[in-house]
Amino acid sequence: MIIVDGKKLDWIRGEEIEMTIKRAESYHPFMIISLNGKWIRKEEWGRKKVRNGDEIRTLLMIAGG
Amino acid sequence: MSNSLTNQIIASHNYELNRVHHGYSNRTLKVDLKRKAFEIKPVTDIMKDRFIGGKGFDLYLLWHAVNRNTKWDSPENEICIAAGPLGGTPICPGSGKSIVTAISPLTGNVIDSNVGGYFGPYHKFAGFDALEIQEKADKEVVIIIDGLMGTLTMEYPPQELSNEAYEITGYYHRKLGKESQRDISVVCSGTAAKHTFFGCLNFSWYDTARKEVRIKQAGRGGIGTVFSDKKIKAIVVKSPKVSIGLNDPADSEVLLRIGRAHSSEIREVDPNQNEMSTIGTTHLVTIMDDYDLLPINNFKFGRHKDAWKMGSEEYRKRFNPGFDGCWMGCAVACAHCVKDFALMTGPKKGEKVLVDGPEYETISSCGSNCGIFDADHVIEANYWCDTYGLDTISVGTSIAFAMECYEKGLITKEHTKGLELNFRNKDAFLELIHQMAEGEGFGIIVGKGVRKMKEIFHKEYGADRDFMNDIGMEAKGLEFSQYISKESLAQQGGYGLALKGPQHDEAWLIFLDMVQNYMPDFEEKAEALHWFPMFRTWFSLCGLCKLPWNDVQPADNKDTPEPAKVMKHVKWYSQYFGATTGRPIDPDGMIKMSEVVYNFQRIFGLKMGYGTRADDHIPYRAMGPVTEEEYLSRQERYDNQLKELLDVNPATMSTTQKMKTLRRYREERYEKLKDAVYKRRGWTKEGIPRLEKVKELGIDFPDVVELINKYQ
Numbered sequence: 223m224i225i226v227d228g229k230k231l232d233w234i235r236g237e238e239i240e241m242t243i244k245r246a247e248s249y250h251p252f253m254i255i256s257l258n259g260k261w262i263r264k265e266e267w268g269r270k271k272v273r274n275g276d277e278i279r280t281l282l283m284i285a286g287g
Numbered sequence: 288m289s290n291s292l293t294n295q296i297i298a299s300h301n302y303e304l305n306r307v308h309h310g311y312s313n314r315t316l317k318v319d320l321k322r323k324a325f326e327i328k329p330v331t332d333i334m335k336d337r338f339i340g341g342k343g344f345d346l347y348l349l350w351h352a353v354n355r356n357t358k359w360d361s362p363e364n365e366i367c368i369a370a371g372p373l374g375g376t377p378i379c380p381g382s383g384k385s386i387v388t389a390i391s392p393l394t395g396n397v398i399d400s401n402v403g404g405y406f407g408p409y410h411k412f413a414g415f416d417a418l419e420i421q422e423k424a425d426k427e428v429v430i431i432i433d434g435l436m437g438t439l440t441m442e443y444p445p446q447e448l449s450n451e452a453y454e455i456t457g458y459y460h461r462k463l464g465k466e467s468q469r470d471i472s473v474v475c476s477g478t479a480a481k482h483t484f485f486g487c488l489n490f491s492w493y494d495t496a497r498k499e500v501r502i503k504q505a506g507r508g509g510i511g512t513v514f515s516d517k518k519i520k521a522i523v524v525k526s527p528k529v530s531i532g533l534n535d536p537a538d539s540e541v542l543l544r545i546g547r548a549h550s551s552e553i554r555e556v557d558p559n560q561n562e563m564s565t566i567g568t569t570h571l572v573t574i575m576d577d578y579d580l581l582p583i584n585n586f587k588f589g590r591h592k593d594a595w596k597m598g599s600e601e602y603r604k605r606f607n608p609g610f611d612g613c614w615m616g617c618a619v620a621c622a623h624c625v626k627d628f629a630l631m632t633g634p635k636k637g638e639k640v641l642v643d644g645p646e647y648e649t650i651s652s653c654g655s656n657c658g659i660f661d662a663d664h665v666i667e668a669n670y671w672c673d674t675y676g677l678d679t680i681s682v683g684t685s686i687a688f689a690m691e692c693y694e695k696g697l698i699t700k701e702h703t704k705g706l707e708l709n710f711r712n713k714d715a716f717l718e719l720i721h722q723m724a725e726g727e728g729f730g731i732i733v734g735k736g737v738r739k740m741k742e743i744f745h746k747e748y749g750a751d752r753d754f755m756n757d758i759g760m761e762a763k764g765l766e767f768s769q770y771i772s773k774e775s776l777a778q779q780g781g782y783g784l785a786l787k788g789p790q791h792d793e794a795w796l797i798f799l800d801m802v803q804n805y806m807p808d809f810e811e812k813a814e815a816l817h818w819f820p821m822f823r824t825w826f827s828l829c830g831l832c833k834l835p836w837n838d839v840q841p842a843d844n845k846d847t848p849e850p851a852k853v854m855k856h857v858k859w860y861s862q863y864f865g866a867t868t869g870r871p872i873d874p875d876g877m878i879k880m881s882e883v884v885y886n887f888q889r890i891f892g893l894k895m896g897y898g899t900r901a902d903d904h905i906p907y908r909a910m911g912p913v914t915e916e917e918y919l920s921r922q923e924r925y926d927n928q929l930k931e932l933l934d935v936n937p938a939t940m941s942t943t944q945k946m947k948t949l950r951r952y953r954e955e956r957y958e959k960l961k962d963a964v965y966k967r968r969g970w971t972k973e974g975i976p977r978l979e980k981v982k983e984l985g986i987d988f989p990d991v992v993e994l995i996n997k998y999q
């Protein structure tokens with residue numbers, strides 16, 4: 223099992239983080255993604271595989287401060 | 288401090304109280320400190336039609352007060368403070384802002400600052416849309432605007448009253464707020480403003496739940512220094528009780544409907560987005576760190592293993608829970624405080640105090656950018672900067688520059704008068720702040736800001752000017768705010784092309800550009816550097832805070848056609864404006880309003896001897912790695928860019944050659960960006976608004992045309 227924005231989802235072996243987020247309906251063009259508490263770069267969204275037990279969080283970020 | 292101290296009244300004037308009509312009181316107040324006189328002037332149709340209010344009114348009044356030779360300390364320089372037509376609407380999130388302008392000691396040009404606290408709306412409800420203060424007093428005075436009695440008073444404050452902001456604000460809230468401290472707001476600076484070029488102004492409000500006076504800062508550009516030079520101790524306003532009706536909206540039903548929808552949306556989504564109502568802007572620390580964007584050691588690097596020590600989780604533990612709106616009912620409520628903080632240094636060492644903040648910018652400038660990763664140190668620095676009247680951003684960026692110069696051997700212990708000014712030295716950092724307040728030691732030199740330090744270090748200590756120009760994080764004379772812009776060309780433009788200097792409030796584009804790759808080519812970046820500043824300018828015309836626009840987003844924003852602009856909120860704002868003033872506008876109309884004032888401000892720069900392409904220069908550290916240490920720390924990234932973007936083979940090059948090649952590429956791109964932005968804005972290649980543009984915007988006043996004609 224994995225958690226995306228507090229939502230529990232089945233883990234799919236080999237699934238990239240971007241796909242998982244779409245499956246959880248959390249996708250947004252201006253989001254940033256944190257995997258187990260670490261923000262990850264956009265280039266990695268389509269490469270990085272989700273592991274069982276991972277916790278993913280998305281955050282909308284257009285402006286700051 | 289006792290309230291029974293004696294104040295000596297030196298001028299007094301009764302005025303007729305009036306009612307605000309559709310967001311405007313339709314009068315401005317001018318104070319002449321030399322003649323000890325008050326003048327009430329009407330707001331003209333041109334002011335309302337073209338300049339709207341807030342920053343627009345300030346600029347209009349300042350333009351007519353100063354001339355090309357006016358310096359920051361010339362008597363004719365004015366401090367102008369205004370709310371806007373939407374200012375003072377309790378239901379509308381972030382509608383309590385005051386906008387302040389003056390000729391800046393740091394830049395020599397017009398500076399503007401947008402600040403919370405209750406002063407701007409209270410001043411309007413006391414009868415005036417804007418306040419302009421000219422000349423200098425013979426000794427420290429306090430100006431009191433009593434909007435209940437209809438009196439304007441100038442008095443000498445009690446001699447015993449200290450110059451620390453918390454003392455001054457507390458004293459006048461108690462003295463004049465006997466019935467209700469909530470109806471009072473005070474503006475003051477602090478002890479250090481007169482010894483530095485980056486004095487800030489503190490704007491107060493009374494926190495009824497905590498029974499404490501709170502303050503927010505108009506930080507940038509040294510307006511507190513101008514205030515102190517004019518010998519103003521405080522400006523105090525007393526307002527009638529605030530209600531939605533006090534601003535006399537044209538359609539209060541619409542205003543209530545939108546205000547309620549906006550506020551309840553914020554309350555619903557903020558806990559799942561940035562949690563600003565709980566942790567303010569501190570969430571940015573670890574996000575910026577993870578994206579290599581958090582300034583470390585004078586903007587050399589963007590990441591540090593200890594950044595989490597100053598992240599939101601640390602401040603969550605320290606912030607005092609409760610409602611923290613810096614204006615009544617602001618649902619974002621991000622202005623947090625730390626209570627019962629035991630001071631570790633300075634004249635009040637050991638005393639427990641309330642500290643307003645810290646926000647992200649202070650954490651970075653007074654912390655990571657000086658190599659310090661200690662949440663309590665930042666709170667301590669925040670307290671002293673506020674109460675001494677210092678801008679935390681300029682303080683931190685200036686000390687970081689001095690620290691790097693010290694580590695590089697450009698200055699020595701002899702110059703710092705014994706201070707070991709290495710990065711990480713928090714004692715030295717705080718000592719410099721106290722020196723700025725005392726007006727002694729090396730603190731006075733640091734207190735003049737990065738541009739002046741470069742001059743002194745070169746002329747007096749023989750330091751390498753070119754190197755300092757590369758690492759000194761100032762542009763137009765103003766110190767950079769706290770984002771690493773090396774990998775975001777659009778943010779380089781956001782800093783370098785900002786009218787007042789490198790402050791992110793005009794355009795914050797790092798994430799849209801670098802992370803989300805929303806604007807890959809020059810034209811798209813130029814487009815963003817048009818619409819982003821225009822929306823943000825609009826908030827300062829109306830007396831609003833920029834944060835509720837796009838720091839909190841509607842849940843369905845992604846399904847809208849232009850999600851980057853958060854059009855749902857933009858439409859609400861246009862409705863707020865129509866419902867308040869009775870003057871309907873659409874989002875394009877908002878942009879047009881901003882364009883008028885934005886172009887006017889650029890031309891104002893020209894009047895003061897700036898405002899050209901050359902003034903939009905930024906130091907190379909804002910664009911790329913200046914030192915080998917910086918290059919080598921991100922070698923893989925830079926080497927890849929050389930291969931992929933420039934088609935050269937880094938394996939055959941020395942680090943010096945690689946740095947040179949990368950630098951040429953990055954500097955050329957920045958110049959191309961300038962071209963694209965000027966074109967989009969309707970400016971010449973030299974960055975001057977074209978005559979056709981000025982005519983189209985309706986600001987072709989004879990003096991404006993005469994001025995820009997020389998540059999067409």
Ligand code: SF4
Nearest residue numbers: 381613617619621832
């Ligand atoms: S969003 Fe924050 S800074 Fe802006 S008005 Fe509200 S409380 Fe003040």
